[in-house]
Amino acid sequence: MENIKRGLLIIISGPSGVGKGTIRKEIMDDETLNLAYSVSMTTRKIRDGEIDGKDYYFVSNEEFDRNIKEDNLLEWAEFVGNKYGTLKSEIERLRNLGKNVLLEIEVNGTKQVLQKCQGDDVLSIFLIPPSLEELENRIRARSTESEEAIQKRLAKAEKELKMQGDYKYVVLNDDRHRAANEIKTIIRQNIVKN
Amino acid sequence: MENIKRGLLIIISGPSGVGKGTIRKEIMDDETLNLAYSVSMTTRKIRDGEIDGKDYYFVSNEEFDRNIKEDNLLEWAEFVGNKYGTLKSEIERLRNLGKNVLLEIEVNGTKQVLQKCQGDDVLSIFLIPPSLEELENRIRARSTESEEAIQKRLAKAEKELKMQGDYKYVVLNDDRHRAANEIKTIIRQNIVKN
Numbered sequence: 598m599e600n601i602k603r604g605l606l607i608i609i610s611g612p613s614g615v616g617k618g619t620i621r622k623e624i625m626d627d628e629t630l631n632l633a634y635s636v637s638m639t640t641r642k643i644r645d646g647e648i649d650g651k652d653y654y655f656v657s658n659e660e661f662d663r664n665i666k667e668d669n670l671l672e673w674a675e676f677v678g679n680k681y682g683t684l685k686s687e688i689e690r691l692r693n694l695g696k697n698v699l700l701e702i703e704v705n706g707t708k709q710v711l712q713k714c715q716g717d718d719v720l721s722i723f724l725i726p727p728s729l730e731e732l733e734n735r736i737r738a739r740s741t742e743s744e745e746a747i748q749k750r751l752a753k754a755e756k757e758l759k760m761q762g763d764y765k766y767v768v769l770n771d772d773r774h775r776a777a778n779e780i781k782t783i784i785r786q787n788i789v790k791n
Numbered sequence: 792m793e794n795i796k797r798g799l800l801i802i803i804s805g806p807s808g809v810g811k812g813t814i815r816k817e818i819m820d821d822e823t824l825n826l827a828y829s830v831s832m833t834t835r836k837i838r839d840g841e842i843d844g845k846d847y848y849f850v851s852n853e854e855f856d857r858n859i860k861e862d863n864l865l866e867w868a869e870f871v872g873n874k875y876g877t878l879k880s881e882i883e884r885l886r887n888l889g890k891n892v893l894l895e896i897e898v899n900g901t902k903q904v905l906q907k908c909q910g911d912d913v914l915s916i917f918l919i920p921p922s923l924e925e926l927e928n929r930i931r932a933r934s935t936e937s938e939e940a941i942q943k944r945l946a947k948a949e950k951e952l953k954m955q956g957d958y959k960y961v962v963l964n965d966d967r968h969r970a971a972n973e974i975k976t977i978i979r980q981n982i983v984k985n
Contacts, residue, residue, distance in 0.1 A: 603857065638888070660889045663797065669887045686883035693863045693878050694832070695854045 604631070604697040605787060606688060606714065608764075609780070610707045611724030612754035614736035616770050620724065621701045623777040630784055633696035635687050638664070641679035654684075672702060672709035683710075697788065704757040711763060720787050722780055723764035727771050729755065798825070799891040799981060800882060800908065802958075803974070804901045805918030806948035808930035810964050814918065815895040817971040824978055827890035829881055832858070835873035848878075866896060866903035877904075891982065898951040905957060914981050916974055917958035921965050923949065 609624075611617055625632055638654040640661050649655050661680045664670055673682030683700060691698045700710070707721060726732035732754055740747055761767050766783050770776040803818075805811055819826055832848040834855050843849050855874050858864055867876030877894060885892045894904070901915060920926035926948055934941055955961050960977055964970040 603861070654888055656888060663889075664887055667797070667887075669883075684884055684887050686880045686887050689863075689880035690878055690884050693858055693861075693880050694848055694850060695857075 602718075604633075604692040604695055605784070606692065606698050606700065606710075606717065606719045607632075607784060608700045608702060608707050608710060608719065608721045609724065610702055610704050610721070610764070611770075612704065612726070612732065612757040613750050614732050614739070614754060615724045615726050616735070616773060616776075617701050617724060619773055620770065620777050620780065621699065623773060624780055624784070625699065627781055630781065630788070631695070631697055632699050632784075633691040633694070635683055635691065635698050635700050637681050637683055638670075638687075639679060639681045641681075654687075671713060672706040674703055674705055697784065704760050708760070708763070718787075720766075720784065721764040722766045722768055722783065723761045724768055724770045724776065725758065725761060727769065729758075796912075798827075798886040798889055799978070800886065800894065800904075800911065800913045801826075801891060801978060802894045802896060802901050802904060802913065802915045803918065804896055804898050804915070804958070805964075806898065806920070806926065806951040807944050808926050808933070808948060809918045809920050810929070810967060810970075811895050811918060813967055814964065814971050814974065815893060817967060818974055818978070819893065821975055824975065824982070825889070825891055826893050826978075827885040827888070829877055829885065829892050829894050831875050831877055832864075832881075833873060833875045835875075848881075865907060866900035868897060868899055891978065898954050902954070902957070912981075914960075914978065915958040916960045916962055916977065917955045918962055918964045918970065919952065919955060921963065923952075 609617055609621055624630070625634055636650065636654055638656055638661065640656060640658045643649060643655045647653070658680070661682070664682070664684070665673065669685055670682040671685045671688060673680060683702065683706070688698055702710070711719065711721065726735070733751055736747060736750055768776055768779050803811055803815055818824070819828055830844065830848055832850055832855065834850060834852045837843060837849045841847065852874070855876070858876070858878070859867065863879055864876040865879045865882060867874060877896070882892055905913065905915065920929070927945055930941060930944055962970050962973050
């Protein structure tokens with residue numbers, strides 16, 4: 598009888614502005630990879646067009662804090678006054694269903710996941726920009742932030758780039774189709790059925 | 792600061808034909824109860840109009856067996872060659888999100904849940920028909936089965952009715968609106984915020 602393993606946990610991370618979201622969407626479109634996207638929990642207000650349970654799980658601050666206290670989160674972080682995190686039960690459910698679970702998270706979040714999932718089947722992928730200058734161009738192009746906020750973001754990105762050694766794979770995002778295809782190949786090679 | 796408890800686990804059970812599904816739908820419509828329906832996993836084929844992840848999680852037999860082996864199921868059972876079960880991670884996720892989770896399951900499934908969730912906040916509700924004759928009428932009215940299958944179902948129902956002592960509440964389904972309202976009141980009284 599065929600023996601089926603539970604799904605992989607795949608992390609796509611990298612500095613702010615490197616293009617994680619775009620690449621993630623392109624990879625998710627490939628149905629042969631049997632991927633499921635892990636929906637994050639957040640305390641931020643729901644925006645027009647967003648769907649609770651699809652874009653995020655929108656919860657109150659009290660609800661979020663209870664989950665921190667009960668150790669229900671695989672990773673979490675706070676940005677501009679809002680908390681964002683990944684429920685262990687969300688990952689567990691999707692892996693139980695045999696899906697390969699895709700997490701698109703910040704560098705700091707990955708650190709927490711790797712600490713908690715030692716020895717587990719975690720496929721960690723770090724996206725890097727062609728250069729720091731190119732990253733700066735991308736951040737400026739899509740930003741409506743103040744110069745000060747942009748400078749902060751850049752300094753953080755530079756620091757985050759140094760964390761790439763913690764990842765199993767480092768992928769250059771020179772072209773999003775090429776990079777997405779490289780990641781698809783990596784995922785395919787890691788989907789092992791015993 | 793307000794301290795928030797995780798959601799309740801609510802089981803609605805009772806013999807075949809007693810009207811669990813109808814009552815469940817009526818209760819789910821009450822948004823003030825903050826309910827979420829636990830989606831079951833099954834090996835049966837998806838039917839026209841059904842949505843994977845909404846009606847059921849449709850999985851292969853191998854996937855289901857892996858979950859049995861890994862002890863990922865809160866309860867499961869086999870009917871006419873298909874397996875049906877509840878993932879622990881599904882319940883966990885919904886309770887983490889602060890939802891009161893509604894499980895509509897068979898009597899045998901409840902037994903498994905109550906054994907595994909001792910001391911946990913489980914609200915178990917057993918639906919009973921006005922009489923065995925009335926149950927027989929209902930089963931016959933909606934059945935396309937053979938006389939033999941109906942007799943089997945009735946014998947099983949009679950046996951299941953004897954399990955009502957295991958439940959916290961027994962509710963008479965004489966009228967679905969009345970019964971649904973009674974259950975809503977029970978749930979409301981059990982939603983405790985410390």
